Each structure stands twice: as C-alpha cells, then as structure tokens.
Amino acid sequence: MKRIAILGSTGSIGCSTLKVVEGYPERFAVVALAAGSNLELAFKQTLRWRPKLLSVAHEDAAAALGKRLREAGAGETEVVWGTAGTVAVATHSQVDFVVSAIVGVAGLEATYEAVRAGKQIGLANKECLVAAGELITAEARRQGKPLLPIDSEHNAVHQCLRGGRMDEVKQVWLTASGGPFLQTPREEFASITIAQALNHPTWKMGRRITIDSATLMNKGFEVIEAVRLFNIPPSRIRVVVHPQSTVHSMVEFVDGSILAQVSVTDMRLPILYALAWPERIASDLRFDVLSLKHLDFCAPDLEKFPCLRLAYEAAEAGGAKTVALNAADEVAVVAFLEGKIAFLGIPATIQAVLNETSARKPESISDVLGMDSEARELARRFIDGHSSDSRVAATK
Amino acid sequence: MKRIAILGSTGSIGCSTLKVVEGYPERFAVVALAAGSNLELAFKQTLRWRPKLLSVAHEDAAAALGKRLREAGAGETEVVWGTAGTVAVATHSQVDFVVSAIVGVAGLEATYEAVRAGKQIGLANKECLVAAGELITAEARRQGKPLLPIDSEHNAVHQCLRGGRMDEVKQVWLTASGGPFLQTPREEFASITIAQALNHPTWKMGRRITIDSATLMNKGFEVIEAVRLFNIPPSRIRVVVHPQSTVHSMVEFVDGSILAQVSVTDMRLPILYALAWPERIASDLRFDVLSLKHLDFCAPDLEKFPCLRLAYEAAEAGGAKTVALNAADEVAVVAFLEGKIAFLGIPATIQAVLNETSARKPESISDVLGMDSEARELARRFIDGHSSDSRVAATK
Numbered sequence: 001m002k003r004i005a006i007l008g009s010t011g012s013i014g015c016s017t018l019k020v021v022e023g024y025p026e027r028f029a030v031v032a033l034a035a036g037s038n039l040e041l042a043f044k045q046t047l048r049w050r051p052k053l054l055s056v057a058h059e060d061a062a063a064a065l066g067k068r069l070r071e072a073g074a075g076e077t078e079v080v081w082g083t084a085g086t087v088a089v090a091t092h093s094q095v096d097f098v099v100s101a102i103v104g105v106a107g108l109e110a111t112y113e114a115v116r117a118g119k120q121i122g123l124a125n126k127e128c129l130v131a132a133g134e135l136i137t138a139e140a141r142r143q144g145k146p147l148l149p150i151d152s153e154h155n156a157v158h159q160c161l162r163g164g165r166m167d168e169v170k171q172v173w174l175t176a177s178g179g180p181f182l183q184t185p186r187e188e189f190a191s192i193t194i195a196q197a198l199n200h201p202t203w204k205m206g207r208r209i210t211i212d213s214a215t216l217m218n219k220g221f222e223v224i225e226a227v228r229l230f231n232i233p234p235s236r237i238r239v240v241v242h243p244q245s246t247v248h249s250m251v252e253f254v255d256g257s258i259l260a261q262v263s264v265t266d267m268r269l270p271i272l273y274a275l276a277w278p279e280r281i282a283s284d285l286r287f288d289v290l291s292l293k294h295l296d297f298c299a300p301d302l303e304k305f306p307c308l309r310l311a312y313e314a315a316e317a318g319g320a321k322t323v324a325l326n327a328a329d330e331v332a333v334v335a336f337l338e339g340k341i342a343f344l345g346i347p348a349t350i351q352a353v354l355n356e357t358s359a360r361k362p363e364s365i366s367d368v369l370g371m372d373s374e375a376r377e378l379a380r381r382f383i384d385g386h387s388s389d390s391r392v393a394a395t396k
Numbered sequence: 397m398k399r400i401a402i403l404g405s406t407g408s409i410g411c412s413t414l415k416v417v418e419g420y421p422e423r424f425a426v427v428a429l430a431a432g433s434n435l436e437l438a439f440k441q442t443l444r445w446r447p448k449l450l451s452v453a454h455e456d457a458a459a460a461l462g463k464r465l466r467e468a469g470a471g472e473t474e475v476v477w478g479t480a481g482t483v484a485v486a487t488h489s490q491v492d493f494v495v496s497a498i499v500g501v502a503g504l505e506a507t508y509e510a511v512r513a514g515k516q517i518g519l520a521n522k523e524c525l526v527a528a529g530e531l532i533t534a535e536a537r538r539q540g541k542p543l544l545p546i547d548s549e550h551n552a553v554h555q556c557l558r559g560g561r562m563d564e565v566k567q568v569w570l571t572a573s574g575g576p577f578l579q580t581p582r583e584e585f586a587s588i589t590i591a592q593a594l595n596h597p598t599w600k601m602g603r604r605i606t607i608d609s610a611t612l613m614n615k616g617f618e619v620i621e622a623v624r625l626f627n628i629p630p631s632r633i634r635v636v637v638h639p640q641s642t643v644h645s646m647v648e649f650v651d652g653s654i655l656a657q658v659s660v661t662d663m664r665l666p667i668l669y670a671l672a673w674p675e676r677i678a679s680d681l682r683f684d685v686l687s688l689k690h691l692d693f694c695a696p697d698l699e700k701f702p703c704l705r706l707a708y709e710a711a712e713a714g715g716a717k718t719v720a721l722n723a724a725d726e727v728a729v730v731a732f733l734e735g736k737i738a739f740l741g742i743p744a745t746i747q748a749v750l751n752e753t754s755a756r757k758p759e760s761i762s763d764v765l766g767m768d769s770e771a772r773e774l775a776r777r778f779i780d781g782h783s784s785d786s787r788v789a790a791t792k
Contacts, residue, residue, distance in 0.1 A: 290695045294691070
C-alpha cells in the first residue's frame with residue numbers, strides 16, 4: 001500500500017491523481033491533501049478521501065473549513081494553512097509518495113522539503129526543475145530517491161531509458177506538437193492574436209501553458225527539466241516536432257537504437273506510471289496500435305520560435321538564468337493575455353531579462369524565490385518601458 | 397572479450413556479423429566458422445580471421461581447403477566437415493557466443509547442441525524457432541542462457557521488453573512492411589507474377605524470404621518465433637502493417653504504455669545488439685529522428701494474405717503443425733519460383749499440408765527433421781496432384 005500526499009489536489013493533475021487512486025483502493029491510500037483556494041472542491045475531496053491532513057491557502061479559510069468538516073462528520077481531518085501547511089502535507093510521517101502538482105513557485109518549498117524527508121516524488125510542477133532543479137535533483141540524489149516525472153514527455157523518456165544504462169544514452173528526443181502556429185508563415189507571427197494563441201491543436205490545458213505551447217517555450221522548459229531530471233547536457237536533449245502527439249518522446253542509445261513511447265494523451269497514464277513505479281499496473285487506458293494511421297515528424301524552426309532557442313541558452317548557463325527564464329515568461333504571457341504586448345513581445349521580454357541576469361547558482365529555495373522576484377520585476381519594467389515599441393507592444 | 401562462432405559465416409548474416417566484429421577487435425574474437433559450399437569466401441574469411449576451427453559442407457572440400465590453407469600459411473585452422481563439423485564449431489570449448497545463421501533446417505542440430513553446451517546464442521535462423529522452437533527454448537530455459545534474436549523485429553521486441561516485466565506485457569506488435577502487394581486489389585492476386593513477387597519495397601533479401609514477405613508468411617513465421625522466444629500465446633502477438641519499416645516492432649504493457657524501437661534498416665544493428673547484450677556498444681549506425689517524416693500504420697488484410705492466418709492457426713496448435721508450415725511453404729515457394737504453381741497456390745499447398753498434419757510435439761531434432769521431410773513430401777504430392785487445378789497451378 002502506497003500512502004500518498006497530493007500538493008495541488010484541486011488542480012487538474014491533482015484531480016486526475018485522485019481518479020487514478022480511486023481505481024486501485026488496494027494499492028493506494030490518500031493520507032494528505034494540499035489544496036489552494038478552491039475550498040468547495042477541497043471540502044468534497046476531504047469528505048471522499050478522509051485524509052489525515054488538509055492544507056488550504058489561508059488561515060481564515062482553514063478555520064471555516066475545519067468547522068464545516070466537523071459538522072459533516074469529517075472532524076478527524078486536521079486542517080492547516082499556508083506554506084507551512086503545504087510543507088506539513090508534503091512531509092507527513094505516514095506519507096510514502098508525494099505528488100507535486102502545485103502550479104508555479106508556490107510548490108517549490110514543500111517539494112524540496114518532501115525530497116529532504118526522503119519521500120518518493122511524482123513531479124508535475126515545472127518550476128521544481130526549471131527554477132530549483134539544481135537544488136532539488138542534488139538533494140534527491142543524496143537521498144537516493146527517484147524523481148518520477150508526471151508529464152507525458154519526461155514520463156516517456158523515463159520509460160525509454162529502461163532500455164539501457166545512462167552511459168549508453170546518446171541523446172533524448174522530446175516530441176513537440178508544434179502548437180497552433182506550426183504552419184503559420186514567419187511574417188504573420190507579429191500579428192498573432194490572443195484567441196489564435198489560445199487555440200491549441202491537441203491538448204486542452206490552462207491559459208499559460210497553452211501560450212507556452214504556442215511559443216514552444218513549454219518545450220524549452222521541458223528541455224531544462226530533462227537536463228536536470230536525467231543529468232544530460234542540453235546539447236543532448238533534442239526537440240522534434242510531431243503534430244499528432246502520439247509518440248510522447250524517445251531515447252536514442254549509442255548503438256543507434258531508438259526507443260519511443262506511445263500511448264493515449266491522458267495524464268492519468270503518466271500519473272499511474274509514477275505511482276506504480278517500479279511496477280506497471282493494468283489500466284483501461286488503451287491505445288489501439290491499429291488506429292495509429294499517420295505519424296509526422298519534422299525539425300522545429302528556431303527562427304519562428306525564439307523562445308526555444310532562449311531556453312537552450314538558459315539551460316547551458318543554468319542557475320539564475322533558468323529561474324529568470326520561467327519568471328520572465330510568466331510575466332510576459334500575462335502581459336500578452338492582457339493585451340499589453342504582442343506575441344513576439346514574449347520572447348523580446350524574456351531575452352531582455354536574460355541579458356540582465358547572471359548564471360549564479362541558487363543556494364536555497366529562498367534564494368530561488370529572490371531570483372524569481374527579481375526577474376519578474378525586470379520583466380515588468382521592460383514591458384512598461386516598451387509600451388510604445390512596435391516590436392514589443394500589442395497593436396491596438 | 398567475447399569469443400564467437402558463426403554458423404553460416406559466408407551467408408548474408410554471417411558476413412554482416414564479421415563486419416560488426418571487425419569494428420570491435422578489443423571486444424570480440426572469432427574462434428570458429430561454419431561455412432557451406434562457398435569455399436572461396438570460406439578461404440578468405442579463414443585467412444582474415446584465423447579461426448581455430450572451420451567447417452565446410454563436404455569431406456573432399458574440407459581436405460582441399462585444408463591443403464590450400466596450409467600452403468597460404470594458415471595451417472593452424474583445423475578444417476572439418478558436414479553436420480558433425482558444424483556441431484563441432486557450435487560447441488567448441490573456447491566459444492562463448494554462437495551466431496546461428498545457417499538458413500533452413502540444416503542449422504537445427506548445431507544450434508540445439510550449442511544451447512545444450514551452455515553457449516549464448518544469437519539467433520538468425522528461423523527454423524530454430526518455427527520448427528524446433530519448443531525443444532530449443534525449453535533447453536535454453538534449462539540452461540538459463542538467453543536466446544538473443546538477430547532479426548529486426550524480435551530484436552526490437554527484446555529491446556522494448558526491457559521497459560517492464562514479462563507479466564506486465566499486454567501484447568507484442570510486430571510491424572510488417574506489407575510487401576509489394578499491400579495496395580494490390582484482392583482480385584488481382586490470382587495473376588501475380590514471379591517478377592512482381594520478387595520486387596520487395598524496403599528490404600533486399602534472398603528469393604525465398606522475399607516471396608515469404610510478399611505472402612506475409614514471413615510475418616507469420618515471426619509470430620511463431622515471438623510466441624516461442626518470449627513465451628507469449630499467439631493471441632497476444634499482433635501484426636500491424638507499417639510500410640516504412642522504420643518502427644521495427646512494439647511492446648504494449650498492461651498500463652497502456654507502448655514502447656517502440658526505431659533504427660536504420662541494417663542487420664548490423666541487431667547483430668551488434670545481440671553480441672553486446674546486456675551492454676550497448678557505440679556504433680555509427682545512426683538514424684536521424686529529424687528525417688522520420690511520415691510513418692503509416694494499418695491492419696493486415698487476412699483475406700488477401702491467408703498465409704498469415706495459416707501461421708496463426710499453426711502457432712495455436714504447435715508441434716508438427718509449425719514444422720509443416722515451414723516445410724510446406726519452402727516447397728511451395730520453390731514451386732512458385734519454378735512456375736509450377738500460381739501465387740495463390742502457395743497458401744493452398746500449405747493449407748492442404750496442414751490439414752494432413754497432426755500437432756504432435758517433436759521429441760528430438762531428428763524427430764523435427766522427420767516431420768519436416770514428411771511435410772515436404774505431402775507438399776510435393778499436393779502440387780503434382782493439382783497441376784491442372786486452376787486455383788493452384790500457374791497459368792501458362
């Protein structure tokens with residue numbers, strides 16, 4: 001029986017994790033949940049799963065929810081709050097496995113503490129590797145506990161890596177759907193609208209990750225995640241565009257063999273893989289090979305998608321550069337979605353922030369958070385300072 | 397240092413094996429070679445590799461070749477002959493690894509003796525699994541030594557199986573190029589000519605295997621090989637048509653993940669994989685993922701390709717049925733190539749022979765050889781008896 005904590009239980013990955021756990025009551029138990037501000041769902045999840053511990057964002061909400069749970073006969077669940085509450089969920093003594101699925105830097109400290117407490121980690125939080133990857137992977141190696149990736153690409157790589165030893169790996173191929181602008185001519189990129197950018201061809205996701213998919217920055221983040229998860233230099237993490245998103249990634253070995261992972265595009269599969277690892281558990285998440293039909297592959301165009309190039313540069317430098325890459329991108333995407341900057345203003349903002357950022361290695365999570373704030377401030381200043389620059393600002 | 401014997405050194409796989417060995421003089425040494433009737437090449441190979449032992453087909457050729465080798469200063473190579481000679485090569489005390497690449501039932505006894513002698517086996521001989529698979533795999537399990545497949549499909553499966561335990565395998569997907577008649581309408585199959593059938597779209601191979609690829613019987617044999625190599629029932633060995641022959645095969649696990657192997661279509665790769673196993677050794681056999689472009693997949697048409705259906709039926713029954721499948725096919729293919737029967741006469745002959753064959757399990761290699769002779773005789777009689785039957789005989 002694996003005893004599970006979920007950081008971000010009310011989010012998309014959190015809900016999918018609970019769906020997976022539901023199917024295997026003899027294998028998995030939910031011990032602790034960290035929700036955010038969706039108190040209604042947190043209440044329902046607590047009634048259903050009866051965790052020992054629930055954490056929510058704020059103190060007053062925790063008090064109110066605790067009262068409501070007692071009235072509903074679920075008073076055995078202790079309700080805590082804030083960062084300390086999330087850390088308590090992540091490090092609960094009865095927890096074996098922590099699913100890290102809080103979006104953004106908010107998940108960093110709790111995930112790091114879970115690693116330090118020797119938990120097995122299922123990692124769905126990008127920032128844990130992009131911003132704090134050097135710290136977290138070093139600690140995981142010290143603990144001798146694997147970080148199991150819960151996203152389709154790195155999960156696929158994890159599976160393909162079973163085909164050989166790490167020193168037998170030539171390179172890793174991350175597949176990219178190519179986003180909505182794969183076929184868009186370069187000269188039309190300046191006039192891409194918010195609606196166009198939000199219209200992703202294969203995956204339905206949140207707004208930021210949808211824009212990051214349209215700029216290919218999402219793939220850039222994945223390059224950095226792969227560098228850190230698998231301890232492979234950026235030059236040996238390659239990207240291939242594969243519009244069908246059926247091959248989730250590949251590993252090329254030194255002898256010339258390539259292993260590729262294929263499955264349905266359903267997050268429950270990488271979640272189940274991580275929860276079950278090192279075993280595989282039967283599921284109904286079937287992919288019919290006879291339905292494969294056509295698969296297409298091509299090289300990404302780094303001229304059309306400068307964010308991918310910027311990510312490689314940040315990956316090579318490491319340290320604060322990758323913290324800044326993520327922070328600047330988040331600020332720029334929000335500004336784009338608010339109509340403040342154009343689509344091409346996103347890479348312009350990130351480039352400007354990277355130019356002003358060192359490659360110093362962070363020494364702690366609070367150091368990461370400091371670097372993150374600094375980069376956000378640089379990004380905001382750049383956007384405000386270029387509100388009349390036609391290459392950055394949105395056309396009205 | 398792995399010390400290697402090659403059964404069938406002058407054939408296509410034998411020559412490719414020597415090319416692979418040539419690239420890694422610090423890892424592999426050639427200890428013994430079994431050639432056939434190509435004495436000129438056997439002579440050259442002996443001068444180049446200086447094996448301890450060389451076997452050729454006939455006694456007089458062995459004597460003449462021994463004399464020639466002594467005159468050429470290669471007298472340290474002992475020259476032996478016939479089946480006993482091949483067995484001596486396969487069981488030589490200094491040999492660790494035997495590449496079994498003699499075509500046809502001629503390779504059975506030597507391969508079986510190599511397994512009994514506890515050698516690691518690289519298996520490129522189809523009959524070892526199709527005809528004598530029950531005996532040979534049982535002995536290999538008793539010895540605790542793996543049979544490493546040297547053909548692109550089973551080698552790919554072997555690689556993909558590393559992604560989980562055997563009891564986590566849902567099914568195996570063998571890819572098939574589909575042969576030259578993938579797009580040919582059913583009604584044109586009756587008039588397929590020898591030249592059309594010899595024109596294989598992706599692989600350049602011998603005449604029998606090219607015809608077996610055109611009828612999909614080759615894929616049927618591979619189903620039986622997979623059943624026996626991996627100890628999986630026929631119903632869980634599936635075939636998917638994939639004209640590009642880039643994905644060499646796939647393994648589907650119970651959780652819904654599928655691992656696929658991709659590489660160049662060059663036999664040196666599975667040979668290197670088998671020789672190096674459980675390691676992987678760097679090679680220049682690169683496949684450029686960015687050149688993948690389009691991959692197509694579809695279901696095989698068992699109506700158009702009855703040989704594949706017959707192979708599944710033989711696989712389910714086992715024993716003499718699979719011996720007869722191979723023997724009858726070989727006789728039928730020769731008859732087709734001699735213009736005695738039509739393309740559709742091949743499955744008609746095999747069906748007729750299978751109808752008259754029991755599923756009795758062979759108890760020894762000589763038992764297999766007896767079953768083989770019997771099936772060949774049945775096939776010849778069927779062909780002779782239907783020389784005026786328009787559904788079997790070739791149109792003049």
